[in-house]
Amino acid sequence: MQSLTNRSRVVSKKTMNFWERIYLPAIFGGMWITIKHFFKKKATLRYPEETREFSKVYRGLHVLKRDENGAERCTACGLCAVACPAEAITMVAAERKKDEKGLYREEKYAAIYEINMLRCIFCGLCEEACPKEAIFLTDRITPSNFERENFIYGKDKLVEKIDQRIDVSGRQKHITEKK
Amino acid sequence: MNKVKLTIDNIEVEVDEGTTILNAARQIGGNIVPPAMCYYSSLKGSGGKCRTCLVKVAAGSSKDPRPMPKLVASCSTPVQEGMIVENTVNPEVLDTRKSIVEFLLINHPLDCPVCDQAGECDLQNLSYEHGLEQTRFEFEKRTFDVIDIGDKIKLHMNRCIMCYRCVYTANQITDGRVHGVMNRGDHSEISTYIEQAIDNDFSGNVIDVCPVGALTDRTFRFKSRVWFTNPQNAHRDCPTCCGKVVLWLSGDDILRVNARKNHDNEVEEFICNTCRFDKKSLSDWEIEGPTDIDRHSVISQNHYELPVIDQPKKLTP
Numbered sequence: 272m273q274s275l276t277n278r279s280r281v282v283s284k285k286t287m288n289f290w291e292r293i294y295l296p297a298i299f300g301g302m303w304i305t306i307k308h309f310f311k312k313k314a315t316l317r318y319p320e321e322t323r324e325f326s327k328v329y330r331g332l333h334v335l336k337r338d339e340n341g342a343e344r345c346t347a348c349g350l351c352a353v354a355c356p357a358e359a360i361t362m363v364a365a366e367r368k369k370d371e372k373g374l375y376r377e378e379k380y381a382a383i384y385e386i387n388m389l390r391c392i393f394c395g396l397c398e399e400a401c402p403k404e405a406i407f408l409t410d411r412i413t414p415s416n417f418e419r420e421n422f423i424y425g426k427d428k429l430v431e432k433i434d435q436r437i438d439v440s441g442r443q444k445h446i447t448e449k450k
Numbered sequence: 451m452n453k454v455k456l457t458i459d460n461i462e463v464e465v466d467e468g469t470t471i472l473n474a475a476r477q478i479g480g481n482i483v484p485p486a487m488c489y490y491s492s493l494k495g496s497g498g499k500c501r502t503c504l505v506k507v508a509a510g511s512s513k514d515p516r517p518m519p520k521l522v523a524s525c526s527t528p529v530q531e532g533m534i535v536e537n538t539v540n541p542e543v544l545d546t547r548k549s550i551v552e553f554l555l556i557n558h559p560l561d562c563p564v565c566d567q568a569g570e571c572d573l574q575n576l577s578y579e580h581g582l583e584q585t586r587f588e589f590e591k592r593t594f595d596v597i598d599i600g601d602k603i604k605l606h607m608n609r610c611i612m613c614y615r616c617v618y619t620a621n622q623i624t625d626g627r628v629h630g631v632m633n634r635g636d637h638s639e640i641s642t643y644i645e646q647a648i649d650n651d652f653s654g655n656v657i658d659v660c661p662v663g664a665l666t667d668r669t670f671r672f673k674s675r676v677w678f679t680n681p682q683n684a685h686r687d688c689p690t691c692c693g694k695v696v697l698w699l700s701g702d703d704i705l706r707v708n709a710r711k712n713h714d715n716e717v718e719e720f721i722c723n724t725c726r727f728d729k730k731s732l733s734d735w736e737i738e739g740p741t742d743i744d745r746h747s748v749i750s751q752n753h754y755e756l757p758v759i760d761q762p763k764k765l766t767p
Contacts, residue, residue: 348562366672
């Protein structure tokens with residue numbers, strides 16, 4: 272039968288000659304390739320002692336930013352949750368009390384803010400939707416864990432510590448340029 | 451009643467004599483209806499304040515076909531035989547509307563992320579469609595303190611656009627006026643005569659007629675955003691009102707109760723405060739089914755009901 276394309280090949284069932292039958296040249300050829308790799312640059316590194324350099328716009332673990340006075344920027348507007356294609360974000364809002372002015376920037380704040388890291392696909396739509404520049408993706412990696420519950424990150428893990436600010440200027444620039 | 455024929459955006463329509471241009475356009479329906487922030491068909495005397503419904507009258511009538519010299523407010527201009535009205539087809543109208551949105555937003559705080567009205571706000575929709583992306587206003591906006599009107603209603607005077615709808619509601623729906631506008635011009639503000647509590651069975655309706663988030667429900671304050679809730683039509687036997695409402699549910703919790711609104715976003719029948727504020731248990735209500743919400747609205751986001759095909763609105767009344 273005539274083939275429709277020219278891609279078909281006839282399989283050759285050639286019998287092996289003596290050198291091919293003793294396999295030794297092929298074994299040494301394989302060993303040579305293996306030994307060559309001893310002297311090449313390693314593809315892996317010793318994580319976590321060493322870490323790889325990330326792109327400035329890498330999308331990793333989220334952070335909820337504070338403003339320059341240390342007040343939480345998030346106002347629980349829900350735009351990140353409605354933009355999230357994986358529906359990983361949930362929140363409960365609360366009203367700021369008079370003596371909490373230094374803690375929260377707006378009169379409404381997120382009392383509960385949770386991201387399910389197993390659902391999250393790190394697409395970055397939440398930070399694009401955020402009108403308050405509160406949520407950003409950082410160059411940190413979500414650590415592995417044995418329990419599924421531990422992947423639901425609450426405010427204790429997401430909000431940046433006042434004394435350990437997280438630099439997000441790279442992503443911030445990237446998002447404003449995109450807008 | 452005599453019928454009058456007129457043309458709005460090249461669509462001919464026949465309406466009763468004495469109808470306003472806005473109501474004639476609403477009878478046609480679709481996107482040629484001018485937006486209205488202050489006019490409310492069920493409130494007498496409303497309209498003519500916000501100027502968002504301005505249209506061009508290209509021919510006054512068949513007897514006198516001269517165009518009207520200025521744009522007219524369609525909510526308060528009656529139709530004439532042979533009138534030709536231009537709304538979306540006239541660039542002058544659209545340009546003016548853009549400027550009017552800018553005016554309305556001059557003192558508006560733009561705190562939509564905090565505001566409970568976000569997602570169902572007329573001003574938000576209007577500025578999304580007609581407004582500028584950036585503000586050109588460089589001065590300080592006027593600010594007021596947040597006021598509690600009674601224990602159920604919150605007044606954010608900052609967000610108010612002075613449409614007077616709530617004042618007309620308080621005058622006409624409820625008996626005994628306790629709610630009005632104080633001062634004049636740029637200083638005018640909605641007030642209840644030194645923060646007196648509105649004490650009336652139907653006072654809660656001012657929340658529904660407010661086109662912005664100036665008057666909001668304190669029982670719903672910061673509970674949820676509207677697009678996370680599940681709106682269901684429901685009714686109950688109420689001795690004071692019709693009892694037909696929309697329940698905004700989250701699971702089995704009733705977060706908020708609203709009066710039902712028609713496709714012009716106006717309340718169909720006003721409801722009493724007992725229905726609105728006190729009946730927050732599912733056993734009080736008989737649920738009829740999901741509220742019809744435009745599928746392009748943010749409230750329909752992430753709701754996985756079967757898609758409702760957009761039905762063309764009726765061309766003739």
